[in-house]
Amino acid sequence: MRSILRDALITTMLVGAVSVALAARNPQEHQHPxxxxxxxxxxxxxxxxxxxxxxxxxxxxxxxxxxxxxxxxxxxxxxxxxxxxxxxxxxxxxxxxxxxxxxxxxxxxxxxxxxxxxxxxxxxxxxxxxxxxxxxxxxxxxxxxxxxx
Ligand code: HEC
Incomplete structure (x- = not known):
């Protein structure tokens, strides 16, 4: 049970990190002139x-x-x-x-x-x-x- 929870937590963190990275690469998101x-x-x-x-x-x-x-x-x-x-x-x-x-x-x-x-x-x-x-x-x-x- 414990390890399932831990896996779920790790997965959530990974998904979060990947979407942050993808958002940063999306040119539409850039605000730099x-x-x-x-x-x-x-x-x-x-x-x-x-x-x-x-x-x-x-x-x-x-x-x-x-x-x-x-x-x-x-x-x-x-x-x-x-x-x-x-x-x-x-x-x-x-x-x-x-x-x-x-x-x-x-x-x-x-x-x-x-x-x-x-x-x-x-x-x-x-x-x-x-x-x-x-x-x-x-x-x-x-x-x-x-x-x-
Ligand atoms: C070493 C080569 C180089 C020099 C020197 C240079 N440019 Fe550029 N310039 C470029 C390139 C390459 C692009 C295209 C960038 C792109 O496609 O996003 C560009 C894009 C531009 C744009 C954007 C045009 C548009 O369609 O929105 C302007 C304005 C501009 N340059 C003005 C200047 C001015 C004024 C100077 C001198 C102060 C200058 N450039 C010097 C290479 C140069």
Whole structure:
């Protein structure tokens, strides 16, 4: 009797551990911005709420373009089509930033968070240490200016 109870207890614990592990692997459960490299299009609601503090004027877009050419064009291409030489070997490939498809969301905040935090397990690395927040918003303004919407 005792051992049956013990077995039942162990089984319950195992089932619990396995379902916790499975839940952690389910991409839908992740709340981290900039993840889901394997998934399809999805949104990042918390990132979408971030307000762009930098007006998308000519000065900001020009600053963003200069930063883009240095830090992004190698992978995303000179015109943003995702065809930079550095991206050829990458899987997934660098995104086309000029089309209307946004795997990680199309708001300023979602684009900002992808640039800041990168996309885990892909060639898209975090840029938080390479640029100030203001510079990253300039890049967001530039990317929005070349995007289809
Ligand atoms: C080393 C190559 C590389 C560099 C450099 C790079 N990216 Fe990326 N980027 C990628 C890859 C690969 C993806 C696709 C990730 C995915 O499919 O989830 C990506 C995805 C993105 C996305 C998401 C697009 C979408 O559809 O939601 C944005 C926005 C983006 N990059 C902007 C930038 C900007 C801006 C810079 C420069 C500050 C930059 N990237 C630098 C490789 C790069």
């Amino acid at each position: 900039g993840t889901h490299p394997e998934g399809g299009a999805h949104r990042h609601p918390d990132a979408a709420k971030l307000k762009n503090p930098v007006a998308a004027n000519a000065e900001s877009i020009a600053a963003g373009k200069a930063l883009y050419e240095k830090q992004c064009a190698g992978c995303h291409g000179d015109t943003g089509k995702g065809d930079g030489a550095m991206g050829e070997e990458l899987n997934p490939k660098p995104a086309n930033l000029t089309d209307a498809d946004w795997k990680h969301g199309s708001t300023d905040g979602e684009i900002f968070v992808v640039i800041r935090d990168g996309v885990k397990s892909t060639g898209m690395k975090p840029h938080a240490r390479k640029m100030t927040a203001h510079q990253m918003w300039d890049v967001v303004n530039y990317v929005r200016s070349i995007a289809a919407h």
